[in-house]
Amino acid sequence: MSPLEPFGARLRRAMDERGPLCVGIDPHASLLAEWGLNDDVAGLERFSRTVVEAVAGRVAVLKPQSAFYERFGSRGLAVLEKSVEEARAAGALVVMDAKRGDIGSTMAAYAESFLRKDAPLFSDALTVSPYLGYGSLRPAVDLARESGAGLFVLALTSNPEGGEVQHAVRADGRDVGATMLAHLAEENAGARPLGSFGAVVGATLGDLSSYDLAVNGPLLAPGIGAQGATAADLPRVFGAAVRNVVPNVSRGVLRHGPDPVALRDAAERFAEEIRAAVDSA
Numbered sequence: 121m122s123p124l125e126p127f128g129a130r131l132r133r134a135m136d137e138r139g140p141l142c143v144g145i146d147p148h149a150s151l152l153a154e155w156g157l158n159d160d161v162a163g164l165e166r167f168s169r170t171v172v173e174a175v176a177g178r179v180a181v182l183k184p185q186s187a188f189y190e191r192f193g194s195r196g197l198a199v200l201e202k203s204v205e206e207a208r209a210a211g212a213l214v215v216m217d218a219k220r221g222d223i224g225s226t227m228a229a230y231a232e233s234f235l236r237k238d239a240p241l242f243s244d245a246l247t248v249s250p251y252l253g254y255g256s257l258r259p260a261v262d263l264a265r266e267s268g269a270g271l272f273v274l275a276l277t278s279n280p281e282g283g284e285v286q287h288a289v290r291a292d293g294r295d296v297g298a299t300m301l302a303h304l305a306e307e308n309a310g311a312r313p314l315g316s317f318g319a320v321v322g323a324t325l326g327d328l329s330s331y332d333l334a335v336n337g338p339l340l341a342p343g344i345g346a347q348g349a350t351a352a353d354l355p356r357v358f359g360a361a362v363r364n365v366v367p368n369v370s371r372g373v374l375r376h377g378p379d380p381v382a383l384r385d386a387a388e389r390f391a392e393e394i395r396a397a398v399d400s401a
Contacts, residue, residue, distance in 0.1 A: 123237070123266060123267050123268040124237070124244075124267065124268030124269070125268055126268050126270075126311070126316050127213075127244055127245055127264070127268060127269050127270030127316040128270060128308070128311055128313070128314035128315045128316040128317075128337060128338065129312075129313060129314065130213060130244065130268075131180070131181070131213060131244075131245075131270070131314060131316075131338055131366070132313045132314040134180035134181065134211075134212075134213055135180045135366065137180075138178065138179055138180040138391070139179070139180060139391030139392065139394065139395045140180060140365065140366055140367065140391070140394050140395065140398060141179050141180060141181070141366075141367060141369065141387065141390055141391040141394055142179070142180065142181035142182070142183050142215065142340065142366050142367065142368040142369070143171070143175055143179050143181070143182055143183070143368075143369060143370070143373050143374075143387055144182075144183045144184075144185060144217070144342075144368050144369065144370030144374075145168060145171050145172075145182060145183065145184040145185065145203065145370075145374075146185045146188060146370045146371070146374065147163075147164050147167045147168060147185075147188045147189075148188055151167075151371070151374055151375075152164070152167055154375065155167060155377050155378045156378070157378075160192075161192050161195045161196060161199065164188075164189065164192060164196060164199050165199045165202075166378075167377070167378075168184075168199055168200075168202075168203040169203070169206075170377060170378055170380055170383070171374065171377065171383065172203055172206050172207050172210065173206075173380060174377075174380035174381075174383040174384045174387075175212075175373070175383060175384055175387045176206065176207040176210035176211065176212040177210040177211055177212070178384060178387060178388060178391075179212055179387050179391065180212065180213060180366070181212060181213045181214070181215055181366060182207045182212045182213075182214055182215070183214070183215040183216075183217050183340075183368060183370075184200060184203055184204065184207075184214070184216060184217065185217045186200060186216060186217060186218040187218075197241075200241065201240045201241055204216070204241060204242070204243055208244070213244040213245070214243045214244050214245075215243065215244065215245045215246070215247065215272060215340070216234050216241065216243035216245070216246045216247070217247045218230075218234065218246060218247060219247045219248065219249050219274065220234075220246065220247075220248050220249065220260075221248055221249030221250065221251060221252055221256065221257070222252065222256065223252055223256045224256075224259075227256055227257065227258075227259045227260060228259035228260075228263075230260070231246075231259050231260040231263040231264070232263065234246045235260060235263045235264050235267055235269045236263065236267060237267045237268075242267075242269075243269070244269055244270065245264075245269055245270035245271060245272055245316075245318075246260065246264075246269070246270075246271055246272070247271075247272045247273075247274070247320060247340070248260055248271050248272070248273055248274070249273075249274050250273050250274065250300055250303075251274070251285060254273075254299070254300060254303045257271070257273065261307065261317065264316060264317070265316070268316075269316070270316035270317060270318065270338075271316070271317050271318065272318045272319065272320050272338070272340045273300055273303075273304060273317070273318070273319055273320065274300075274319075274320045275297050275300040275301055275304070275319035275320055275321055276297045276301075276319070276320075276321045276322060276325060276328070276331065277320055277321075277322055277342075278322025278323070278324045278325060278342055278343045278347065279322075286300075297331065298331055298332070300319065301319055301331060301332060301333065301335055302332070304317050304318065304319055304335040304337055305332070305334070305335040305336060305337075307337070308335055308336035308337040309336065311336055311337070314336065314337060314338060314364060315335070315336045315337035315338075316337065317335075317337050318335070318337040318338035318339060318340055318366075319333075319335060319337070319339055319340070320339075320340045320341075320342070321333065321339045321340070321341055321358075322341065322342055322343050322349075323341040323342065323343035323344055323347075323349035323353060323354065323357055323365075323367060324343035324347055324348055324349045325343075325357060326356075326357065327356070327357070328357055328358065328359070329359060333358060333359065333360075333361035334360065334361055335361075337364065338364050338365070338366050339358065339361060339364055339365045339366065340366050340368060341354070341357075341358070341365050341366065341367045341368060342368045342370075343367075343368075344367045344368065344369045344372065344390070344394075345369045345370070345371060345372025345373075345390070350393075351367070351390070351393035351394045351396070351397040352393075352397050354367065354394065354397050354398065354401075355397060355398070355400070355401035362397075362398055362401045363398055363401075365398070367390075367394050369387075369390050372386065372390060373386045373387050373390065
């Protein structure tokens with residue numbers, strides 16, 4: 121089975137054509153209730169199908185949060201498989217938000233679950249945790265290269281607890297978050313137009329000028345909308361790297377459901393605001 125065109129190249133084209141927006145699919149219980157749906161597999165399926173049908177043909181990236189499907193067991197995973205398949209068929213790239221991280225054969229098995237092209241949950245990219253050491257991600261890095269997929273590595277996350285690990289200073293004077301960014305820059309060296317190995321960097325973190333965000337790869341940026349960051353904040357937070365930022369919006373779009381037209385309009389509004397902010401930088 122031949123590999124896909126590298127994820128970074130496909131993402132760059134999708135962002136240029138559809139706007140730099142990732143819509144998260146987070147069917148947690150409170151949101152299902154807001155939509156008037158039961159917190160069961162039928163509600164999960166209705167929610168997921170509605171979001172995919174409304175926006176997958178319009179936005180660059182959809183990011184399902186696997187935990188909200190896994191909690192329903194095998195039937196929930198079946199809904200996730202279908203959602204991924206339908207989103208990719210509509211032209212959206214799918215980033216599986218699973219934040220997997222382990223060592224050796226276990227990391228390889230996680231990678232095969234999401235990054236092997238014939239896997240039922242094959243996604244264009246996967247979020248991963250490097251906090252067993254960046255080298256523990258090597259099976260996922262290698263399989264992503266082989267299949268044309270990508271990774272988003274947790275580097276500078278928006279949750280307050282993250283700082284106790286990510287801001288810890290190593291013996292060489294560089295903190296852990298900066299170390300992860302440096303590893304990604306090495307992975308992406310020479311890639312054109314964009315590398316396939318990105319970082320998760322929160323849009324709510326304020327001034328990041330002390331970090332080298334020029335990793336030649338995408339920066340997945342949660343925090344736009346309900347968490348308080350706005351499109352206008354992006355140039356200030358990300359500086360010269362802003363063109364490679366993929367802002368993630370979840371509740372800011374999803375709260376407009378179950379009306380598919382309202383969902384679509386909200387996604388398009390965010391995409392336009394983000395594009396305008398990036399173009400003005």
